[in-house]
Amino acid sequence: MNDTYVTLxxxxxxxxxxxxxVAGVPMARxxxxxxxxxxxxxxxxxxAREPSFYSVVAWRRLAEHTLSSVEKGDPVVIAGRLSVRDxxxxxxxHTSVEVEAVSLGHxxxxxxxxxTRATRRESDADHIPGPSDGSGSPEPRAA
Known part of the structure; x- marks a missing residue:
């Protein structure tokens, strides 16, 4: 399957x-x-023109780093996979536009x-970042 990558x-x-x-995977949105x-x-x-709004989701370590580094109002650059749903x-x-972040920063x-460089955990070494192992986005539960 081909994905559409964007930079915002x-x-x-x-x-x-x-x-x-439910599987214990952290998510930030x-x-x-x-x-x-x-x-x-x-x-x-x-x-200035009319703004466009996008939902951004980050998984695993990127989610954890986003939670500790990014606040409302911050200027950011995001690269990720684009998903448009009607x-x-x-x-x-109705239409929603979501970007699953692959990279995110100020x-x-x-x-x-x-x-600040994060130390790599053993469990991260065997797993590629993403929402799941090819079965689609896991269902989140409130933290």
């Missing part, structure tokens, strides 16, 4: 929420606001950050 640059628009799956800006040559000024409710179509073009 924006601001964390919600509190980062944590959950743990938040909303990301991406507000494109355009330079208007006639006025010589930048203008559904019908009350005779109206946007250093807008500030500074201090990196």
């Amino acid at each position: 640059i924006g601001n964390v628009a919600s509190e980062v929420r944590s959950a743990t799956t 938040f909303r990301l606001a991406v507000s494109p800006r355009r330079f208007d040559r006639e006025t010589g000024q930048w203008s 559904w019908l409710r009350d005779e109206k179509w 946007d250093l073009s807008r500030g500074t950050s201090r990196f």
Whole structure:
């Protein structure tokens, strides 16, 4: 199966929420606001366009690091797999856009950050990051 990978640059628009799956897999989730800006040559000024909002989910160690490093309002850069879902409710179509983060960090073009290397646990050495072992996203439970 082919995946669509994207890179998003924006601001964390919600509190980062944590959950743990029934299998004990940590997850972090938040909303990301991406507000494109355009330079208007006639006025010589930048203008902001309507923001787009994305749900971002991180699993395992990336989830743990996100919970301890990212706060609402932070400028971030995210790379991950894009998923778009449409559904019908009350005779109206809705769309959700989610990015499963593969990499996530602060946007250093807008500030500074201090990196602390995490030590690798034995259980991480045998498992590739992702929501599951090919069977789709595990069901989260509130932490």
